[in-house]
Amino acid sequence: MSKRSLEDSEAVDVSKEARREAKRLKKGGKIKSGETSARAQPDLVATTDSGPLSKEERRASKKAKKEAAKADLAESAATSTAAASEDTEADAKAARKAARKAAKVEQASEATSTSNGHSSEASNGLAYNQDPALSALPQAEIDTFVAEKQLAIEDPKKQLYRPITNFKYLPVDEAQRAPFAKFESPTPIQAACWPYLLAGRDVVGVAETGSGKTLAFGVPCIRFIASLPKSQRNGIKACIVSPTRELAMQIYEQLVKQGESAGVKVTCVYGGTVKDEQRKTLKGTHVIVATPGRLNDFVQEGSIDLSGARYVVLDEADRMLDKGFEDEVRKIISATAPSGRQTLMFTATWPPSVRELADTFMSEPVKVTIGDNASGELRANTRIVQEVEVMTQFDKQNRLLELLKQYQSGKNKNDRILVFCLYKKEATRVEETIRRRGFNVAGIHGDLNQQKRTESLAAFKAGSVPVLVATDVAARGLDIPAVKHVINVTFPLTVEDYVHRIGRTGRAGQDGHAYTMFTDAEKGLAGALINVLKSANQSVPEELMKFGTTVKKKGHDAYGAFYKDTGDMKKATKITFD
Numbered sequence: 001m002s003k004r005s006l007e008d009s010e011a012v013d014v015s016k017e018a019r020r021e022a023k024r025l026k027k028g029g030k031i032k033s034g035e036t037s038a039r040a041q042p043d044l045v046a047t048t049d050s051g052p053l054s055k056e057e058r059r060a061s062k063k064a065k066k067e068a069a070k071a072d073l074a075e076s077a078a079t080s081t082a083a084a085s086e087d088t089e090a091d092a093k094a095a096r097k098a099a100r101k102a103a104k105v106e107q108a109s110e111a112t113s114t115s116n117g118h119s120s121e122a123s124n125g126l127a128y129n130q131d132p133a134l135s136a137l138p139q140a141e142i143d144t145f146v147a148e149k150q151l152a153i154e155d156p157k158k159q160l161y162r163p164i165t166n167f168k169y170l171p172v173d174e175a176q177r178a179p180f181a182k183f184e185s186p187t188p189i190q191a192a193c194w195p196y197l198l199a200g201r202d203v204v205g206v207a208e209t210g211s212g213k214t215l216a217f218g219v220p221c222i223r224f225i226a227s228l229p230k231s232q233r234n235g236i237k238a239c240i241v242s243p244t245r246e247l248a249m250q251i252y253e254q255l256v257k258q259g260e261s262a263g264v265k266v267t268c269v270y271g272g273t274v275k276d277e278q279r280k281t282l283k284g285t286h287v288i289v290a291t292p293g294r295l296n297d298f299v300q301e302g303s304i305d306l307s308g309a310r311y312v313v314l315d316e317a318d319r320m321l322d323k324g325f326e327d328e329v330r331k332i333i334s335a336t337a338p339s340g341r342q343t344l345m346f347t348a349t350w351p352p353s354v355r356e357l358a359d360t361f362m363s364e365p366v367k368v369t370i371g372d373n374a375s376g377e378l379r380a381n382t383r384i385v386q387e388v389e390v391m392t393q394f395d396k397q398n399r400l401l402e403l404l405k406q407y408q409s410g411k412n413k414n415d416r417i418l419v420f421c422l423y424k425k426e427a428t429r430v431e432e433t434i435r436r437r438g439f440n441v442a443g444i445h446g447d448l449n450q451q452k453r454t455e456s457l458a459a460f461k462a463g464s465v466p467v468l469v470a471t472d473v474a475a476r477g478l479d480i481p482a483v484k485h486v487i488n489v490t491f492p493l494t495v496e497d498y499v500h501r502i503g504r505t506g507r508a509g510q511d512g513h514a515y516t517m518f519t520d521a522e523k524g525l526a527g528a529l530i531n532v533l534k535s536a537n538q539s540v541p542e543e544l545m546k547f548g549t550t551v552k553k554k555g556h557d558a559y560g561a562f563y564k565d566t567g568d569m570k571k572a573t574k575i576t577f578d
């Protein structure tokens with residue numbers, strides 16, 4: 001288990017069954033700017049049935065339910081009779097058998113009703129009809145949007161939906177629009193993903209940090225549940241998994257806002273807090289947002305039943321499929337609906353090491369990539385100014401204090417600054433040092449209890465504490481308003497984590513700034529960092545170049561590692577890890 005996963009994951013058993021999940025790798029067509037002509041023709045736009053269930057399916061479902069009800073009666077009668085007399089035990093057994101059979105019939109009927117009556121793209125009963133006004137837009141307008149937003153869609157089924165370029169083309173009820181009423185238009189990842197998600201497709205969405213991925217998967221989630229007939233709404237229908245507790249809470253808060261008006265109940269469970277309290281909140285839940293360990297605990301003890309969950313999201317998907325979480329994620333996915341499941345993966349970084357593994361959980365996924373980056377190379381948000389300084393370990397403390405003084409002077413006195421360390425003990429030490437020098441600072445890392453973590457984050461978000469010292473538990477997903485600077489005191493274990501860390505600044509179209517202290521100890525990551533800097537048009541310090549440019553790609557246990565040389569810079573002599 002990696003160092004990070006020791007910090008923020010909870011160990012659980014491995015489900016061998018899950019390992020048998022079939023691998024479906026298929027080649028697909030690509031849409032890029034200039035290849036969208038089919039989208040101009042409304043007759044080429046695929047549509048699906050307008051209702052979630054056909055008449056025959058409803059009839060079959062009703063029949064099965066009746067049989068189940070009959071069997072239920074028989075079972076309860078049998079149970080009470082059995083209690084009264086041992087002679088009737090055989091009858092009771094027969095009745096229980098009938099009940100089990102009827103339940104199976106009902107399950108099968110439900111499964112076929114979600115796959116037979118609809119085209120495959122609506123596998124969980126969803127239907128998407130492209131708005132006629134969107135279909136009527138000139139192709140040139142769509143091409144311009146696709147080119148400007150650097151949008152690439154790879155769809156094995158070539159459905160060629162047009163991006164939802166304006167909220168008015170989004171087919172959701174008025175009440176569900178409240179969360180984005182304040183926004184001008186959908187972000188590119190939202191525009192590109194929504195049609196496919198509303199059509200029930202599996203989607204991998206890769207877009208820079210702070211680009212609105214939460215609403216990209218959140219809006220179709222709520223719409224899916226809101227569009228289910230009341231009789232089919234009982235139980236958990238959607239499950240969203242996040243690597244950290246704080247991110248789970250943040251996603252929960254966003255979804256609650258969307259779900260309230262639609263009568264959709266969202267619940268959040270995560271580790272580090274009392275289970276009893278969380279158990280009480282589960283009743284009537286439609287959407288569960290969770291960290292993997294606690295979710296599996298609840299599934300194992302029977303408090304949570306995911307067998308009806310047909311909308312499954314892995315947020316920060318590469319992290320979730322990384323070694324620390326992979327087994328837990330397999331367990332979760334194998335507990336969700338076996339058929340008619342829509343599986344989504346969202347992230348800002350999509351390393352090759354997890355891509356094949358991701359495909360094993362998905363069925364013909366649509367791959368949406370935003371940015372001049374169709375191959376999914378590692379990319380940082382280009383609005384963030386990245387500064388890297390090579391130094392010795394010994395120089396770090398003074399430099400940090402200098403920077404804090406500089407960034408927090410005059411009218412910038414209360415600017416929010418996020419300071420990242422690699423280890424929990426290091427974070428504690430750095431926080432104490434900063435505090436001793438008179439700065440108003442809080443901390444967030446795995447050595448602190450959950451209450452303290454929550455308090456620190458809340459104070460930082462509210463602005464009452466302008467400096468937060470964190471480990472990588474705060475690297476991914478956290479949407480904290482107006483973080484002006486990110487300072488990396490110790491470089492993270494991977495360059496993906498670096499991209500996520502610095503992504504806490506420069507969110508939702510704003511500018512940001514990240515300063516990184518780089519030492520000889522991290523020279524093995526220099527090549528990958530240089531690539532990230534170059535692809536975001538940032539200057540690369542000469543001292544960093546001296547470490548060489550070889551990039552060691554992170555390998556996955558199941559798929560191995562491979563090496564790539566950027567080729568255009570001088571070769572590294574020898575890399576040794578201290």
Ligand SMILES: Nc1ncnc2c1ncn2[C@@H]1O[C@H](COP(=O)(O)OP(=O)(O)OP(=O)(O)O)[C@@H](O)[C@H]1O
Pocket residue numbers: 180183184185186187190207208209210211212213214215347348476477478479503507508
């Ligand atoms: N259409 C939109 N227009 C403007 N702002 C938006 C829009 N959609 C979402 N936002 C805002 O953008 C910010 C970042 O969104 P979000 O947290 O979903 O980003 P993300 O892509 O998930 O980032 P990360 O990769 O770091 O997890 C949030 O404050 C959100 O409210």
